[in-house]
Amino acid sequence: ELPEVRKEDVNVTVLDGVLTLSGERKQEKHADGEKLHRVERQYGAFVRRFALPENADEQAIRAESKDGVIVIHVPKHKVVRPEPRQIQVQ
Numbered sequence: 001e002l003p004e005v006r007k008e009d010v011n012v013t014v015l016d017g018v019l020t021l022s023g024e025r026k027q028e029k030h031a032d033g034e035k036l037h038r039v040e041r042q043y044g045a046f047v048r049r050f051a052l053p054e055n056a057d058e059q060a061i062r063a064e065s066k067d068g069v070i071v072i073h074v075p076k077h078k079v080v081r082p083e084p085r086q087i088q089v090q
Contacts, residue, residue: 007065012072014058019072022047055079 002010002023010023027043052058055076063072 001069002065003068005068007070010065010070012061012063012070014052014061017052017054017056017058019050019052019061019074020047021050021070021072 002025005023005025009026010021013020013022022045024045025043052074053076057075057077060075061073063070065071
């Protein structure tokens with residue numbers, strides 16, 4: 001979950017079996033005259049790394065953002081099991 005973070009401020013990369021999610025949550029400053037408005041949210045740069053399983057299809061990874069939630073889809077390679085081949089005995 002990344003509330004208040006625009007999808008343009010998030011980077012998702014994959015390299016050598018490691019998925020990296022990074023970005024920056026920017027602090028908004030408000031000036032309301034005589035009143036003080038205080039916002040208690042964390043801001044700044046963030047990085048999170050995940051090791052992918054060996055059967056992850058790195059070329060088919062996709063990410064989508066909706067309502068402050070980033071969903072990353074990591075499909076698996078389809079396992080093709082070889083069929084047994086009949087060998088003629090001569």
